[in-house]
Amino acid sequence: MIRVLLADDQHLIREAIASLLGLEPDLEVVAQVGRGDEVVAAVHVHRPDVIVLDIEMPGMDGLRVAESLPGQAIVILTSFGRPGYLRRALAAGVRGFISKDAPASELAAAIRKVHAGGRYLDPELAASAMVAGENPLTERERDVLRLAADGATTGRIARELHLAEGTVRNYLSSAMTKLGASSRLAAIQIARDMGWV
Incomplete structure (x- = not known):
C-alpha cells in the first residue's frame, strides 16, 4: 500500500479526494490536515509515502511546506496553475504537479509515479511555465x-x-x-x- 497524506484547507474537497483515493486498491490515505503549518508534524506522526499538498493554505502555503520537507515524495494538487508556482515547486524538489481539474484517476497515477521515483507534471501547466520564462524578481x-x-x-x-x-x-x-x-x-x-x- 502507498500511504498518502492529504493537505488542503477546503474540508469538502479534502474529504472528496480522500474518498476517491480510498477506492484505489493500492492507495491508503493515512492522514488529512487543513493547514500548511500542520503538515510537518503529521508527516512525523504518520510517515506517509507520498504527500499531496494544496498551494494556498492558511499557516503556510504548500510551496513553503515542500521546501521544509526535502527528500519527501510530494505532489502539488492545485487550482492555481500559475507558471511561477510550477517552477518554485520543482526548485523545492516537488516531483508531481497536477491541476484540481484532473480526474481522480490521474491523481492516483501521479501518486504512483512519484512514489516509484518518477515525475508527473500536468502537460499544460508545464508548457505555460516554459512560455512564461524565469521569475525576474530577486x-x-x-x-x-x-x-x-x-x-x-x-x-x-x-x-x-x-x-x-x-x-x-x-x-x-x-x-x-x-x-x-x-x-x-x-x-x-x-x-x-x-x-x-
Missing part, C-alpha cells in the same frame, strides 16, 4: 512584494525584513520596473498572477 523583491500584498506599510516591511525604509522603497521600485507595473498594487497583481509571490 528573493528580497519577492519578500517585499509578499508583505506589501498583505497590506504592510513601508515601515512595517522595513522592520520585519531589518531594512531601511528607503531600501524597501528601492526594492518596490525595482520590482515595479521589472514587471512593467505602474504601481505597487499592479506589481503585486502581476507577480501573483504569474505565481512569483
Whole structure:
C-alpha cells in the first residue's frame, strides 16, 4: 500500500479526494490536515509515502511546506496553475504537479509515479511555465512584494525584513520596473498572477 497524506484547507474537497483515493486498491490515505503549518508534524506522526499538498493554505502555503520537507515524495494538487508556482515547486524538489481539474484517476497515477521515483507534471501547466520564462524578481523583491500584498506599510516591511525604509522603497521600485507595473498594487497583481509571490 502507498500511504498518502492529504493537505488542503477546503474540508469538502479534502474529504472528496480522500474518498476517491480510498477506492484505489493500492492507495491508503493515512492522514488529512487543513493547514500548511500542520503538515510537518503529521508527516512525523504518520510517515506517509507520498504527500499531496494544496498551494494556498492558511499557516503556510504548500510551496513553503515542500521546501521544509526535502527528500519527501510530494505532489502539488492545485487550482492555481500559475507558471511561477510550477517552477518554485520543482526548485523545492516537488516531483508531481497536477491541476484540481484532473480526474481522480490521474491523481492516483501521479501518486504512483512519484512514489516509484518518477515525475508527473500536468502537460499544460508545464508548457505555460516554459512560455512564461524565469521569475525576474530577486528573493528580497519577492519578500517585499509578499508583505506589501498583505497590506504592510513601508515601515512595517522595513522592520520585519531589518531594512531601511528607503531600501524597501528601492526594492518596490525595482520590482515595479521589472514587471512593467505602474504601481505597487499592479506589481503585486502581476507577480501573483504569474505565481512569483
